[in-house]
Amino acid sequence: MNVAVAVHDVQSEALIGAAEAGPAPKRIVVAYGFWIFLLSDIVMFSALFAAYAVLVHATAGGPGGAQLFRQGTVAIETGCLLVSSYTCGMMSLAINSRGRVGTYLAAAITFVLGAAFLALELREFADMIARGAGPQRSAFLSAFFALVGCHGLHVTAGLIWLAVMMAQVAVKGFVATVQRRLLCFALFWHALDIIWVGLFTVVYLMGVAP
Amino acid sequence: MTQARYDRAPGDSGRALGPPQSEVLVYTVGLTLAVLLTATSFWVANTSLLWGPGVVLGLAVLAIAQMGVHLVFFLHITTGPDSTNNVLALAFGVLIVFLVIAGSVWIMANLNANMMPMGEMMDLHMQH
Numbered sequence: 001m002n003v004a005v006a007v008h009d010v011q012s013e014a015l016i017g018a019a020e021a022g023p024a025p026k027r028i029v030v031a032y033g034f035w036i037f038l039l040s041d042i043v044m045f046s047a048l049f050a051a052y053a054v055l056v057h058a059t060a061g062g063p064g065g066a067q068l069f070r071q072g073t074v075a076i077e078t079g080c081l082l083v084s085s086y087t088c089g090m091m092s093l094a095i096n097s098r099g100r101v102g103t104y105l106a107a108a109i110t111f112v113l114g115a116a117f118l119a120l121e122l123r124e125f126a127d128m129i130a131r132g133a134g135p136q137r138s139a140f141l142s143a144f145f146a147l148v149g150c151h152g153l154h155v156t157a158g159l160i161w162l163a164v165m166m167a168q169v170a171v172k173g174f175v176a177t178v179q180r181r182l183l184c185f186a187l188f189w190h191a192l193d194i195i196w197v198g199l200f201t202v203v204y205l206m207g208v209a210p
Numbered sequence: 211m212t213q214a215r216y217d218r219a220p221g222d223s224g225r226a227l228g229p230p231q232s233e234v235l236v237y238t239v240g241l242t243l244a245v246l247l248t249a250t251s252f253w254v255a256n257t258s259l260l261w262g263p264g265v266v267l268g269l270a271v272l273a274i275a276q277m278g279v280h281l282v283f284f285l286h287i288t289t290g291p292d293s294t295n296n297v298l299a300l301a302f303g304v305l306i307v308f309l310v311i312a313g314s315v316w317i318m319a320n321l322n323a324n325m326m327p328m329g330e331m332m333d334l335h336m337q338h
Contacts, residue, residue: 024216031219035296039303046307050314075252082244089237089284092221187221190284194277197248201273205255206266 027180034184038191041154045195048150049202052143056207060138065207068133070124074204077120078196081155084113085193092186098174107166110189114159121152144203151199154192161185218292221285240283247276 023029056065087109094102125145128134135145165185168178223233251272254265281287287296 021216027222028217028219031221032217032295032299035220036299039299042303043306043310046310047314050311053311053315054318071252071256078248082241082248085280085284086237086241089240090234093233093237183219183221187285190221190280193284194280197273197276197280201251201269205251205269208255 027176027183030180031183031187034187038187042191042195045147045150045198048143048147049198052147052203055139055143058139060140062138062141063131063133064140065144065203068128068131069204069208071204071208073120073124074200077117078200080113080117080120081193081196084110084117085190087113088186088189092182095174095179095182100169103169104166107162111159111162114155114162118152118155118159121148121155125149148199148203151192151195154195158185158189158192161188215292217295218286218288218290220287220293220296223286236283236286240279243279243283244276247272247279251276 087106091103091106091110094106125148128141133141135142162185165178165182168181172178223236251269254260254268254272260268281300287293287300289297
């Protein structure tokens with residue numbers, strides 16, 4: 001019985017405070033470190049958002065957002081990413097209960113929805129470039145392609161990561177290292193969805209709002 | 211007496227001992243709220259029922275609310291004592307994001323407002 005615990009923690013004697021408990025398990029340390037990385041990634045996105053907000057009217061006589069953006073496509077993209085975030089959560093639950101079938105199924109749905117999002121976004125980019133609205137047309141379009149393209153690159157990286165993780169589950173099973181990596185992947189995927197919320201609001205909805 | 215109180219890993223629900231149905235429910239509630247907020251955002255951007263200048267502010271509020279829903283229901287960020295470090299890191303990140311975006315927009319708007327109009331600048335060049 002630790003005296004300090006008894007003095008500080010009269011009500012909940014059953015719990016030892018973080019200071020006396022020693023180093024936290026690796027799962028907590030790894031996830032916290034990845035959380036810090038994600039926040040710095042979001043800070044990087046905030047710089048791209050700031051550049052976009054500053055340059056949004058600098059169309060240099062070229063097309064603006066209202067002429068270029070199609071809300072139907074954006075709504076489908078948003079739905080894909082939102083539901084894939086949900087299935088990613090289902091994957092986390094299946095991993096916690098060591099269910100292989102559930103993990104593979106949820107991962108497959110997440111992958112397909114992410115790939116559908118990416119395909120729609122690439123089609124939109126190709127369509128804009130074919131109409132002469134590529135990134136070199138105006139400062140507005142440079143900022144648009146930098147911001148939305150950076151998010152698309154993150155989604156691409158996430159899809160590759162997910163495929164690699166499923167291969168690791170198949171080969172190694174649910175060992176501690178694989179579980180930590182899957183936890184980090186889930187954090188990454190949910191964070192991408194949070195960035196997309198800001199993105200579709202600032203770029204697509206505010207861009208076409210009256 | 212032996213159970214230690216560690217921080218919670220971000221993304222872990224902290225309900226590992228509870229029934230799995232309740233965790234599915236948490237994600238489902240989050241998805242429902244997020245879909246509702248997204249649908250409202252798209253409606254607000256396209257309707258003519260609302261006062262035009264207020265639309266942008268309304269969209270910003272809806273987006274921030276949806277980010278909060280994602281943080282609580284998908285990333286399991288809570289106000290509990292085991293989540294303090296995660297919340298503090300998040301608060302610092304939000305502070306930096308606010309400074310970068312608000313500062314950039316403010317300074318660049320100021321520069322644009324104080325910039326000499328293009329015509330006068332051309333006249334100055336012509337005089338030399």
